[in-house]
Amino acid sequence: MPADVGNSINWWQNGYDVLSLSSQSAMVEACVSAYAQTVAMCPGDHWRLNAKNGRDRITNSALSRILRHPNDYQSISDFLLNGTRSLYLDGNAYALALRNDRYEINELHLMNPRLSYPRLATTGDIFYQLGGNDIISRRLGEEALIVPARDVLHIRLHTQRQRFPTPLVGESPIVAAYSDVGMGAAIAQQQLRFYMNEARPSAVLSTDLVLDKDQVQALRDRWNEQARGLHQGGTPILTAGLKVQPWAQGGKDAATADMLKLSNEHIALAFRIPLQVLGIGGNNLSSTELLMQSWIASGLGFALNHIEESIGLLFGLKGPPDEYVEFDTAALLRSALKDRIEALARGVQGGIYAPNEARQTEGLDAVKFGDEPRVQQQVVPLSAVDKIPAAPAPPAAPPAAAAANDDAKPPPPEKGDRDAIQREVRNLIASADRIGRRRLSS
Incomplete structure (x- = not known):
């Protein structure tokens, strides 16, 4: 709450409100939506190592069917969109797994993370109390379900042991940005009241005359009659040397804008999102591929891998490189x-x-x-x-043809015969000279 609340008991009658530290922030919504919408764009596949040390896409497994149709009322894009939002807003995402007669998972249903939580039995076994999905509640006839961990997809972020007794509850990055979210909300609310109450005029009336209190009030009333309320936009007529001077923006407003920008940068830093992805600044990259690669190398790559490993754990996969789930980020370069x-x-x-x-x-x-x-x-x-194989040597010329050719090369000298090498060099120079003379004469 604002610091001035303690000055009065009836603070709510003085225009003070509780500062909301929820997701009602444009910057928080932009960060969460960036993760949720980007993850929903990446199609997932079930891969398995083959005998050639390559990999094969598995298309007939229960996992491959879930990655196409998680349930009968949601697409996989809708499932990943809402699951990722729950993960980054609340730190946890829960989904109930229903099995068929062959004990294969054939349905996944998202649950409300604020109505679901893990429960640790005295024996160390983990169960989950799930709720918040009206469709499942009506189909199964129970508002709250107690389900063993093997039938729950639980994706969680970092666990703060000081707040939670077990490492089974994740924490959203919003917690690290609470102060920045609160500052942004306070600035927005203060500016809203500032402009709604017209606390700062857009212009002032000035004159060199000395006016008493009654004259000033009379001029103010006349001005308001022509420029406010139903008469807004009228044409006031100024007398007695009155002049209208615009009210320039002060340094305080610029400082407020800088503080709001700084708080937004801190929120983006907590979510590990490059400012270029949100479109609010940062160094421009030369291509879309470099922008996506920079994000994949930081926050987005972790998010995709974290979701992949959680799904693999639910389906009992061996993990990379033997058998795993992978979301294809090539879809991000579709444009x-x-x-x-x-x-x-x-x-x-x-x-x-x-x-x-x-x-x-x-x-x-x-x-x-x-x-x-x-x-x-x-x-x-x-x-x-x-x-x-070496290239075959060219066939030797017949002796008669070799004798008739003036430019024929003499046989190569033996290795180490210095006089023979010198004679061959002189013959080559003479041969080149004869060829040059023939070309000049022709």
């Missing part, structure tokens, strides 16, 4: 056509992708002979250089 095509072209030229693999990425049909990666002929491993 960066130039960067995407250049990366695929380099991958094909370097032998990383087969032509059909690159075409499939862009949704194009396969072409003939395009299923195998390709490299240029001169790209060979060093261990195979000595196994490359």
Whole structure:
């Protein structure tokens, strides 16, 4: 609450309000929405290591079906959007897993994180009390459910042990930015009251005459009759040397704007989001790919990996590189056509992708002979250089033809014969001289 509240018992009648430290902040909403909407854009897949040390996309598992349709009333985008919002607003995201007759998870239902929490039994077993989903409550006929941990998807952020006795409850980054959120809310509320009450006039009336109190009040009343209320926008007529002077913005207003900007930067810092993603400043990057990569290297990469590992734990996956869940961040470059095509072209030229693999990425049909990666002929491993056959030597000229040719080269001298080498050099110079004279005469 504001500091001046303690000056009066009836503080609520003096215009004071409780400062809200919830998500009712434009900056907090921007940060949370950036995470939630970006995660919802990334499609997820179930991957498994194959015998060639590559990986295969699994399309017939229970996990792959959940990653397409988590339940009968939500898309996977809707599920990830609301789950990520709960994660960053409350520090926790809960989902109830329902199984079929084969004991496979075939439905996931998001629960309200403010009505759900873990419970630790005396034996050390973990159970969850879940609530806040009206659809599940009506289908199962219970408002609150007690569910074992194996049937609950629980994604949580950092646990503050001073506040929570067990490491099972996460904490939102908003806690670290409470003071900045409160300062932003206080500035916004103060400025709102300031302008609603018209505490600062847009202009003042000045004159060199000395006016008494009654004259000043009379002039103020006449001005208000023409310029306020229903008569706003009228044309006042000034007399007695009155002049209208605009009220310039003071340094206090500029300082207030700087403080509000600083608090917004602190909130973005707590959420680990580059200011460029939010569109409020920062150093401009040369491409969309660099912007996304900088965010993936910090906050977004952690968020995706954290959600992937939690889903893998629920489905009992071995983890990377054997079996895991992965959300494809290539979807974030969907609008960066130039960067995407250049990366695929380099991958094909370097032998990383087969032509059909690159075409499939862009949704194009396969072409003939395009299923195998390709490299240029001169790209060979060093261990195979000595196994490359040498080029065949050209056939020797017949003796008659060699004698008839004036420019024929004499046989190479033996190694170490210095006089023979000198004779060969002189013959080459003479031969070049004869060729030059022939060209000049022709």
